[in-house]
Amino acid sequence: MAMVASRAGVSGQTVSRVVNGSPRVDPDTRARVEHAMAELGYRPHRAARALRTGRSQTIGLVVTTLATVGNSRMLQATAEAAAERGYAVTLVTAAQGVAEAFDRLAEQEVDGAIVLNEASALVSDAQRPAGLRLVVVDAPREDGFASVHSDHAGGAxxxxxxxxxLGYATxxxxAGPADSFAAVERERGWRETLTAANVRPPSVVRGDWTAESGYAAGADLLSAPAVFCxxxxxxxxxxxxxxxxxxxxxxxxxxxGFDDVPEAANYRPPLTxxxxxxxxxxxxxxxxxxDAIEGAPGAxxxxxxxxxxxxxxxxxxH
Structure with missing residues (x-):
């Protein structure tokens, strides 16, 4: 780092800030430091940094499955977002339960974990290692962790x-699975909108997120004038x-529908x-x-x- 600082004409502290992704470096200085790092072949040593900072610069991602569109797209997007903040991602599945997934992440000394979608419903009842910071995607807000979710009810x-x-009578x-936060919220948005329009909500037909379940549900929806999936x-x-x-x-x-998967524009007909x-x-x-790992307020x-x-x-x- 001293060599990089000398080559770039900055202090060692400035180099440290660039390496750690601090926003407290102006763009020209950052570019100069990064150029010096490239010229000298400098690479941060993750193990040494972990010894110095007490952080591994790694976060865990807990999923129950990668078969769903939401989970697979979130995996890619999370890896990219983590890399931008200088963090690596370790993926674990909750096949044996979320508590076991938390234990495995603790053994790998991750700094925190993000729990996705279906696994999120299991967090409240799961024991987690002391000090493991959590963000839960698609779950209601609870003490002890931050929550992030799409506006499912608003979109529905x-x-x-x-x-x-458009003139459809009803x-x-x-709907999705009854134990899914996203499915429950989308059903709520649909139901409340019909009720506000003085339209009695029809009986819900439930699937399991797969195209096969949508096809099977068709038998119960053949007389429907319109369907929100x-x-x-x-x-x-x-x-x-x-x-x-x-x-x-x-x-x-x-x-x-809901999600706007890349293929939706090529359904027959193209899907709204x-x-x-x-x-x-x-x-x-x-x-x-x-922010929670690094002690930022409001995390x-x-x-x-x-x-x-x-x-x-x-x-x-219509």
């Missing part, structure tokens, strides 16, 4: 209201079921959906965790990421 309300505005709901994958299965039954989308049935900003979710989760709070309606061809004036 926008989708439902849009179908009503809106049915193809809790995710795009179930909407894909529903579109196939409707097509095979001879019902046209959007002429006979309006369909709106609610877009989740997975990059923003990951950045907020990582920022909240790193133990809730954060809600807005959603956006993306209009395509699966819902039209």
């Amino acid at each position: 309300a926008v989708a439902t209201a849009r179908l009503l505005d 809106v049915h709901h193809l 809790a995710n795009d994958q179930m909407a894909l299965g529903l579109l196939r079921a409707l097509s095979e039954s001879g019902r046209r989308v959007p002429e006979d049935v309006g369909v709106i 959906t609610i877009r989740q900003d997975f990059a923003a979710l990951a950045h907020r989760a990582v920022s909240a965790l790193v 133990d709070e809730a954060s809600v990421v807005p959603t956006v309606l993306v209009e395509r061809a699966s819902a039209a004036s």
